[in-house]
Amino acid sequence: MTTATSPALAAAMQEIAAAVEAELDALLPQPAGGTAWLDEAMRYACLGGGKRLRPFLTVAAADLFGVPRGRSLRAGAAIEMLHCYSLVHDDLPCMDDDDLRRGRPTVHRAFDEAAAVLAGDGLQALAFAVLADPATHPDPAVQADLVAGLARAAGSRGMVGGQAIDLAAEARAAGGRPLNYPEIAELQALKTGALIRFAAEAGAILGQAGPDERAVLRDYAADLGVAFQIADDILDHEGSAAELGKAVGKDAAAGKATFVGLLGPDEARTRAQTLTNAATARLAEFGPAAAILQALAEFVITRRS
Amino acid sequence: MTTATSPALAAAMQEIAAAVEAELDALLPQPAGGTAWLDEAMRYACLGGGKRLRPFLTVAAADLFGVPRGRSLRAGAAIEMLHCYSLVHDDLPCMDDDDLRRGRPTVHRAFDEAAAVLAGDGLQALAFAVLADPATHPDPAVQADLVAGLARAAGSRGMVGGQAIDLAAEARAAGGRPLNYPEIAELQALKTGALIRFAAEAGAILGQAGPDERAVLRDYAADLGVAFQIADDILDHEGSAAELGKAVGKDAAAGKATFVGLLGPDEARTRAQTLTNAATARLAEFGPAAAILQALAEFVITRRS
Numbered sequence: 001m002t003t004a005t006s007p008a009l010a011a012a013m014q015e016i017a018a019a020v021e022a023e024l025d026a027l028l029p030q031p032a033g034g035t036a037w038l039d040e041a042m043r044y045a046c047l048g049g050g051k052r053l054r055p056f057l058t059v060a061a062a063d064l065f066g067v068p069r070g071r072s073l074r075a076g077a078a079i080e081m082l083h084c085y086s087l088v089h090d091d092l093p094c095m096d097d098d099d100l101r102r103g104r105p106t107v108h109r110a111f112d113e114a115a116a117v118l119a120g121d122g123l124q125a126l127a128f129a130v131l132a133d134p135a136t137h138p139d140p141a142v143q144a145d146l147v148a149g150l151a152r153a154a155g156s157r158g159m160v161g162g163q164a165i166d167l168a169a170e171a172r173a174a175g176g177r178p179l180n181y182p183e184i185a186e187l188q189a190l191k192t193g194a195l196i197r198f199a200a201e202a203g204a205i206l207g208q209a210g211p212d213e214r215a216v217l218r219d220y221a222a223d224l225g226v227a228f229q230i231a232d233d234i235l236d237h238e239g240s241a242a243e244l245g246k247a248v249g250k251d252a253a254a255g256k257a258t259f260v261g262l263l264g265p266d267e268a269r270t271r272a273q274t275l276t277n278a279a280t281a282r283l284a285e286f287g288p289a290a291a292i293l294q295a296l297a298e299f300v301i302t303r304r305s
Numbered sequence: 306m307t308t309a310t311s312p313a314l315a316a317a318m319q320e321i322a323a324a325v326e327a328e329l330d331a332l333l334p335q336p337a338g339g340t341a342w343l344d345e346a347m348r349y350a351c352l353g354g355g356k357r358l359r360p361f362l363t364v365a366a367a368d369l370f371g372v373p374r375g376r377s378l379r380a381g382a383a384i385e386m387l388h389c390y391s392l393v394h395d396d397l398p399c400m401d402d403d404d405l406r407r408g409r410p411t412v413h414r415a416f417d418e419a420a421a422v423l424a425g426d427g428l429q430a431l432a433f434a435v436l437a438d439p440a441t442h443p444d445p446a447v448q449a450d451l452v453a454g455l456a457r458a459a460g461s462r463g464m465v466g467g468q469a470i471d472l473a474a475e476a477r478a479a480g481g482r483p484l485n486y487p488e489i490a491e492l493q494a495l496k497t498g499a500l501i502r503f504a505a506e507a508g509a510i511l512g513q514a515g516p517d518e519r520a521v522l523r524d525y526a527a528d529l530g531v532a533f534q535i536a537d538d539i540l541d542h543e544g545s546a547a548e549l550g551k552a553v554g555k556d557a558a559a560g561k562a563t564f565v566g567l568l569g570p571d572e573a574r575t576r577a578q579t580l581t582n583a584a585t586a587r588l589a590e591f592g593p594a595a596a597i598l599q600a601l602a603e604f605v606i607t608r609r610s
Binding site: 038042095121122131144151152 | 420463
């Protein structure tokens with residue numbers, strides 16, 4: 001967040017990240033009784049960091065429709081729980097085998113593998129519990145819409161499917177051919193894109209917006225999600241572990257296809273800027289109220305971490 | 306199912322299990338594209354066996370309220386997916402480390418650990434997607450109720466919490482003191498009880514039954530769940546691997562506290578019969594329509610596998 005181009009965005013990100021942190025703290029189980037170690041692992045996985053990009057999208061999109069922050073922060077926190085569970089499981093030894101996340105030991109290093117599996121499982125369940133709760137929205141149709149959207153984004157035709165393609169591609173790369181551009185674009189659209197698209201759409205669902213407005217926010221987030229991933233690849237290519245708080249150069253070392261590896265850093269940067277411009281243009285119909293989401297699209301490609 | 310005491314129950318179990326199998330087959334993703342190996346693992350985890358106790362409870366309870374089978378089978382299949390995911394994760398090397406389940410290699414043995422983690426994750430998401438779908442019930446309030454109930458039953462104060470207590474108890478037993486009776490009862494109430502109680506309540510939710518009827522079905526299933534677990538412990542104590550299709554004597558070898566270990570086999574049998582009688586009595590208010598659920602309570606303590 002140190003180089004956010006817009007001071008208004010930096011302030012909004014800081015404010016919303018703090019509110020999301022407080023919301024997560026309130027929603028996550030307090031360590032108690034025989035499940036205390038599991039509760040601790042769930043809290044460790046979610047609290048104390050991250051850009052909170054997904055809840056920011058939910059809250060900022062919901063703001064366009066005048067949704068009370070109490071509701072959008074709950075939905076955003078649920079989506080962040082889902083995201084955090086995916087990081088915990090992706091970091092497992094049998095998956096990406098990472099020791100460091102957000103500058104701290106990963107859950108299976110700080111606790112153990114069983115805690116990491118169970119904490120992830122518990123976080124996924126809790127995310128759905130929060131969305132189906134009247135405190136998130138009093139209308140059950142909105143609750144069910146949120147649940148259905150998150151379940152789709154998280155499932156085997158969304159995030160989990162993307163991780164499966166990623167692992168399969170890695171195995172294949174070891175044997176010869178890495179992914180080409182359409183393949184890596186599909187991988188990103190599932191692995192990280194699905195949840196980012198839903199995060200923005202969730203704001204529109206909370207605002208009981210029409211299908212057109214829902215589609216605009218999804219499409220904006222689709223562009224933003226690809227731009228974010230390209231920027232991530234560039235950071236992995238160039239960054240230092242200290243700035244990123246995680247291992248770097250690892251994707252290339254693992255033989256993973258990345259946007260930078262496929263396009264080269266210059267073309268990748270141009271592509272990210274084009275996507276950012278497209279994302280920004282999509283929001284024109286919302287007028288000045290969308291300035292913060294437009295600034296976010298610029299931020300995701302200029303950030304240094 | 307070979308020694309079901311009631312022929313009507315045996316027929317109903319066979320019929321519903323076949324319908325659940327067909328429903329699961331239709332709801333699970335067809336293997337395709339880059340996610341084919343994940344799709345295969347999800348299908349392997351769910352299809353081809355099991356008593357289908359939980360969906361049977363959902364369907365038989367829903368029958369009391371005249372719910373169309375098309376709806377109750379979907380809800381039952383969703384609950385079964387949740388159950389199957391929990392088995393896949395529980396079997397992982399970092400958890401119970403089991404090689405055999407329902408007479409076949411466990412998912413991480415038949416595929417690999419990453420497939421087991423991801424298939425479980427994908428099944429949990431799919432379970433919620435199915436419940437939030439209008440095809441399961443057209444009223445969003447019912448969908449949201451089902452989602453909220455499953456999320457509670459599955460989460461850190463339900464099934465996942467029970468597994469955490471179980472693992473912690475095992476570690477503690479290695480150091481000295483195993484669980485006492487209240488502790489093992491609490492473990493069972495979470496680890497297997499929560500989902501069994503919800504499976505029966507889901508039938509009442511689909512039938513838009515009042516809170517009293519929901520409570521009766523929950524309480525019935527609570528008794529049945531404990532009786533089922535005691536019977537499981539007795540089978541583990543006495544059974545053969547061929548009959549059970551999984552490793553036996555393993556719980557005792559792992560130093561796990563079991564009902565049989567705590568009560569002895571005779572007292573455990575008496576306790577199971579008392580619970581079965583209580584479960585049966587609770588359903589008296591539904592009249593002869595509940596006969597099949599009453600027969601089920603008897604079945605769970607007389608079954609040989």
